[in-house]
Amino acid sequence: MIALLRYQAALLARSQRWLPPVILYAAVLGIGVQTGQPVLDSLGYAAAAVLPVAAWLVRICATNEPPAARSCVGAAAGPARAHLACLLVAFGTAALLGVVATVVVTVVSDPASTDHRTPVPVVPAGGAGLLAALACALLGTAVGALTTRPLLRSTGRAVPAMLLAAVLALVVTGSPARVAVSDLVTGSQAGVVPAPVLPLFLAGAVAAAAVAVACALTTRRG
Amino acid sequence: MNRELLLEGVGRRYGLGGAPWVLRGVDLTLAPGTLTRIEGANGTGKSTLLRLLAGIDAPTEGRITGRPRTAYVPERFPAALPFTAAGYLIHLGSVHGLSRGEAARAAVEWLERLGAAEYARTPMSELSKGSSQKVAVAQALLAEPELLVLDEAWTGLDTAARTELERAVLERRAAGGTVVFVDHDPRRLAGAPDVTYVVAGGNVRTVTGSSVPREEAYVVVEVQGAPGAEPPVEVTRLAVSVEEPGPGRPGPGPGSLRLTVPATHSDTLLRTLLTAHPPWHVVSVGEGPPATRVPPRAPAAAAVDADADAGADVDAEVRS
Numbered sequence: 001m002i003a004l005l006r007y008q009a010a011l012l013a014r015s016q017r018w019l020p021p022v023i024l025y026a027a028v029l030g031i032g033v034q035t036g037q038p039v040l041d042s043l044g045y046a047a048a049a050v051l052p053v054a055a056w057l058v059r060i061c062a063t064n065e066p067p068a069a070r071s072c073v074g075a076a077a078g079p080a081r082a083h084l085a086c087l088l089v090a091f092g093t094a095a096l097l098g099v100v101a102t103v104v105v106t107v108v109s110d111p112a113s114t115d116h117r118t119p120v121p122v123v124p125a126g127g128a129g130l131l132a133a134l135a136c137a138l139l140g141t142a143v144g145a146l147t148t149r150p151l152l153r154s155t156g157r158a159v160p161a162m163l164l165a166a167v168l169a170l171v172v173t174g175s176p177a178r179v180a181v182s183d184l185v186t187g188s189q190a191g192v193v194p195a196p197v198l199p200l201f202l203a204g205a206v207a208a209a210a211v212a213v214a215c216a217l218t219t220r221r222g
Numbered sequence: 223m224n225r226e227l228l229l230e231g232v233g234r235r236y237g238l239g240g241a242p243w244v245l246r247g248v249d250l251t252l253a254p255g256t257l258t259r260i261e262g263a264n265g266t267g268k269s270t271l272l273r274l275l276a277g278i279d280a281p282t283e284g285r286i287t288g289r290p291r292t293a294y295v296p297e298r299f300p301a302a303l304p305f306t307a308a309g310y311l312i313h314l315g316s317v318h319g320l321s322r323g324e325a326a327r328a329a330v331e332w333l334e335r336l337g338a339a340e341y342a343r344t345p346m347s348e349l350s351k352g353s354s355q356k357v358a359v360a361q362a363l364l365a366e367p368e369l370l371v372l373d374e375a376w377t378g379l380d381t382a383a384r385t386e387l388e389r390a391v392l393e394r395r396a397a398g399g400t401v402v403f404v405d406h407d408p409r410r411l412a413g414a415p416d417v418t419y420v421v422a423g424g425n426v427r428t429v430t431g432s433s434v435p436r437e438e439a440y441v442v443v444e445v446q447g448a449p450g451a452e453p454p455v456e457v458t459r460l461a462v463s464v465e466e467p468g469p470g471r472p473g474p475g476p477g478s479l480r481l482t483v484p485a486t487h488s489d490t491l492l493r494t495l496l497t498a499h500p501p502w503h504v505v506s507v508g509e510g511p512p513a514t515r516v517p518p519r520a521p522a523a524a525a526v527d528a529d530a531d532a533g534a535d536v537d538a539e540v541r542s
Binding site for chain 1: 317
């Protein structure tokens, strides 16, 4: 499995297809987050933006390898394990982005509530932002896994489906990503640091199920 | 010893419900140490069958059991990978279970054997079609797979590399591996397959042979090497007995050996001997006594006492 992860990570890193989503994420943060803004608001924004980036990274990883090369790896390691490695690398990259963004945002933001009156402890705020970012990365991985190969193979359908699913995952009531982000926003208004642990677990469960479905279908739908 | 790869009532169709069956009701047994050829017209499902055998596709119905460590060579290998040839082979070697050091050594060795050593540091995107195909062949062979699946793997290779791949296939079989191949050229490995199947009408039918190697017929080969030279490892593995002609027998002199080998593997043995460095001179090839059953891997003392004169003299001329 380590060899597969190393292979998939090298494939992603050397393909340079990771650049557009990373640049987009940096741009979104550059526009939406400014020095001195309330920390929890900015963390919520940074976490929410991880979700579509994670879905995009999954799409990149899943379509990065030419089919013949994928067959060679599939014969050696099993197509399901190969696909699992590719999804894990995409999630790992998205999670890494989320962690870096959370640290930067926590450092540059104002440790206070939305009205700048109640102080907010920096470290717990950063921790809450981290949980929310990971929940969004997990849910984004689920969205990506369900809207690319092997479930949706035509680009014409897969890309709109991915975009729609990513938006829905952020706005639909009850979505772990929405709960985690709105926890941060309401916490900012009240000046209280939330602990979005339950959304993280739910997002983890959803992601595990989505990844299991995608991996199980690799040998059935090519 | 590996287990047999067993297909029971295997069917495959792409898409849902109403899609037509590409293959249906396929029962196959692939034994270790055998070479299997799959034939059939275009679009009959040869590639689908190979993908099922390699585990890249799962059967829609029926089951496949006993798949060992597998490697697959596709027909056209894309150059669109962001690695050098050696870099890619090290990654794939690790995926096949080698350590990075072992994978690096095996990568160099196989690129050399296939005549692509000078491309080891070349980015895959700059390789010609033939050189890419050599990389695809190397990734499959470097980890010595127990099951080797070749889907027109010879396409695009130059003559030397084609011969080398044929030799590698025979070596895999000699080492107890299972090899399955499809190739358009009917002369490919002619005479070598233990069994040939034709895919037609969604099923598989036997053309020749059996998937179990025959053990009744033996061939006795007398060879002459440099005095004191050890025969290649593959040769000792193939032969059921290796003996030096005793002092009382008229032998060709020091360095001569008498090898008893199952008839099915005699071509492989001869090829291995003739391509060894330094090469061995084949003095004679003759049939072993059919009545005597030789237990596999018998010690040299218990060797068949075949009559050397029964063999026709040959002088290093082997079909290739």
